[in-house]
Every structure is written in C-alpha cells, then in structure tokens.
Amino acid sequence: MKTLNLLLLVLFVVGCKTPEARRPVSQSSGSYIDESVERNKEMIAKEEDYIKKVMGANSDTQYLTSADGFWYYYNEKSTDSLNTRTPQFGDVVVFDYSISSIEGEPIYAEGEKPTREYAIDKEKLFTGLRQGLKLMKEGETVSFLFPSHKAFGYYGDKDKIGSNAPIMAKVTLHTIKEESNNEINN
Template structure:
C-alpha cells in the first residue's frame, strides 16, 4: 500500500517539470551574411574611389562632403540669410536630372517632371531626400551619390540598373512651410 503513494508523488513531481526548449534541426553559420557584408563594403569602397577620382580630376570645383555619405557642389548658391533650408513636413518644388558619374544622361531635362515633395513624409531615394534638406530656395546643386544612396540594388526598374552610382543636378524652385492643421474647439 505504501508503494502507491510514492508512485503518485513521482508522477506529480514529474508532471510539474517545466518544458525544455527545442533546438532547430539545422543551424546556419552566418557565413552567407558575412560574405554579403564583405562584398557590399568592397562595392561601396570602389564606388567612393570612383567619385573621389572624378573630384580629383576637377580641381576648379569646390566639392563638399555630406555627413550622410555623398558629395555635392553648388552650381548656383544663395548667400543671403533670408532663405532657409526646408524642415520636416515642408513642401519643396524641384526639378532634377540624373546622369552617370561619367556625365552620360540617364534622365535629361524634361524627362523627370517638376516634383512636389513633403520633406521626410513621402518616398524619395535616400540621397536626394537628404540632399534637399541642404538646399535653399533658388539654388542648383549637383550631388554625387554612391549607389546605396541612390537607387541601390533594385535600381529604378526603368533606366537605372542595379548598384549604379549617379549624379543628380537639382534646382530647388520653392519651399512652402508645412501646412498647419487648425481644428475648431
């Protein structure tokens, strides 16, 4: 008779045991990701070297380096302090052309329509989104973008292929402050 309470106690203790974690059947070493990172770093370094050579061959132009990973120069610069740079939500109106780093046109004048863009509220490729924030109304700036700041791996699915560094000549026509939403209480 004493055996039954002992068996019952063993069953209760083993039933209260917490479940053990199950491990995956296959494990990946992460070598694919490591290889991909190394290839991307090599590609970015190659594109940046190409841009630096282009700048070195043009000593008469004052190139500026952006903290966001691209270079640019002013074709037409506005020096007065009246004109401000756009801020989050402001609507900017601009025209732009896109060329290869060698200067071959990809989208020439008129191929890209004048564009209205709400700063950081709409889709636009990374470099241009960041570049517009550096500009004042009336300025024309030429940007040199490595592919990861331009259209990246996918290109624009039209004229710009995969991993193509570009130059974009941008004229900022107008800056309209973000509309204020007024509600009646």
Template sequence: MKKLIFSLLFIAALVSCKSPEARYPVSQHSGSYINESVARNKKLLAEEEFLIKKIIANDSSKNYIASNGGFWYFYNKKVADSVSKTKPEFGDIVNFDYYIQTLNDQTIYGKGEKPTKEFAIDQENLFSGLRDGLKLMKAGETVTFLFPSYKAFGYYGDKDRIGTNIPIKTTVTLHSIREQDSIN
C-alpha cells in the same frame, strides 16, 4: 480483461501527460552569410568612393563639398546668404526638378523627363540621398550631387532604368520652399 484495459488506459494517461520537448532545427547556420554581405558591401562602397574621389580630383573647375551624409556635391547656381538663409526643414513643402546621370555623364533620366515634383521633407518617399540633399539647398539654387549607390537606389535600383548598386550624379533645381507654418 477489464484489468488489462484499465491498466492500458492508466499507462496511456501517464505517458500522455509528459511535457512537450523543444524541437531543434534540422540545420543550423552561422553568421557567415551576414559577414560575407558586410564584407561585400564594404568593398562596393570603397570602390564607389574611389571612383567619386577620382572624378573630383580630375575636375578642378568645381568646388566639391563632402556632406555629412556620405555624398558629395557642388553648386551650379548658389543663392547668397544675404538673399536667403532659408533651407527646408521637416514638413516643409519643396518644389523641385532633377535629372539623373551615371558618374560617366551618360543620361539616365534627362532634363524634363522627370516632372517637377512637390515633396514634403522627411514625410514622403524619395531616395535617401536626394532627401538629404534637398535639406542643404535654398530656393533658387541648382546643385549637382554625386551619390554612392547606397544613397541612391541601392540594391533594388528604380526597377526601370537604374540597375543594382549604381552610383549616380543628380542635378537638382529647388524652385520654392513653403514652410510648414504657412501650409496650415
């Protein structure tokens, strides 16, 4: 009997010393979801850019400028270079206000609805198009930006009045720029 118990313990010890085997997933997914998402986003961007370019083509009264950041803008009020050449840089504090419309000029947030805001350039949370647009402005200027949805509030919207993938028109007035050196 002792031999049997000893034999069973010896066999159990040998079997339990086996190295663990990798477990494989029950189901495997290809990259098809990502590929579909990329195709969907490219189509959405093409539609939004077509709409913006159509608006620009139909509005010959304004001089629209295409930015390197993927949006368009025009000056409502421009400050001459002889008056000021200063544009905000990383860390500068800007004081501005803005209002938001759809590309069809329907008001989303009207004038005065958004409070005048102070913002440290590239150090605080602000939607990417406005963050990039502020860097193009000088104090005293008013600029209207046309943002495709990916430069505005994107897929999530603002969780209030701006829905999913909505391109917007934003008019911004930059009141002042305090350079980072003058803050310390």
C-alpha cells in the same frame, strides 16, 4: 477491467509528458551575413574611390562632402542674405531634377522628370535626394554625387538605372513652403 485501468494509466503518464523543443533542420553560423557585409563594404569603398577619382579629374569644381556620405557642388548658389532657410521636416518643396551617370552621361535628362512637389521626410524619395534637399535654399541648383547605397541601391529604379549604380543628380529647388502653411498637415 484491470487492463482498461492499466491502459488509462499508461495514456495518462504518456499524455503528461512535457513537449520537447524541436531542433532546426540546419543551423547557420552567421558566416553568410558576415561575408555579405564584407562584400558590401568592399563595393562601397570601390564606388567611393571611383567617385573621388572622377572629382579629382574635375579640379576646377569645388566639391563639398556631406555628413550623410555623398558629395555635391553648387551650380547656382543663393547670394541673397535673407534667403537662409533650408527645408525642415514636413515642409513642402517644389523642385526639378535630372539624373546622369557619375561620368555625366544622361540617364534622365533635364525636363524628362516632371517638376516634383515633396513633403520633406513624409513621402518616399531615394535617400540621397531626400538628404540633399535639406541642404538647399530656394533658387539654388546643386549637383549631388551619390554612391549606389544613397541612390537606388541593389534594385535600381527598375527602368533606366541598374543595380548598384552610383549617380549624379542635378537638382533645382524652386520653393519651400513651411509646414504650418501646408495643406498636407496630419
């Protein structure tokens, strides 16, 4: 009986021991992430320098710089003083676009991509085009020069656009329907 009581006492003492935290098998100092950030900064700087070089070679075109980190120029600009509205969140826009390399080599030629209807910031669209559409008015055609991180990034479009490829997109905005007139309202 004494042995049974002693055994129960030992089990009780061992069972009441607080659990110890397990240590990770390997610890990371964060240097991989820091190196990746530096590589990305260098890549973006090289892309932007190259885009600026291409723009410099085309000195007869007046390029504008967006606050969102890309460049653009007007192929057709609206001269109608009553046409001042640009798309806002939730508005539905109808547009056509083509995509080429920064040098102008076609990737998706005009007419290859179908006319698109898009609810501003409510549907998926690559970052640069989503931001570029917000700068346009009905009837305008604009060419945008996007660094890869504003286009299709690391993965490309998994078809014709490769990894980390800067692109040029020529976009024609046909119509803007205000959100209150949309059938897409939530």
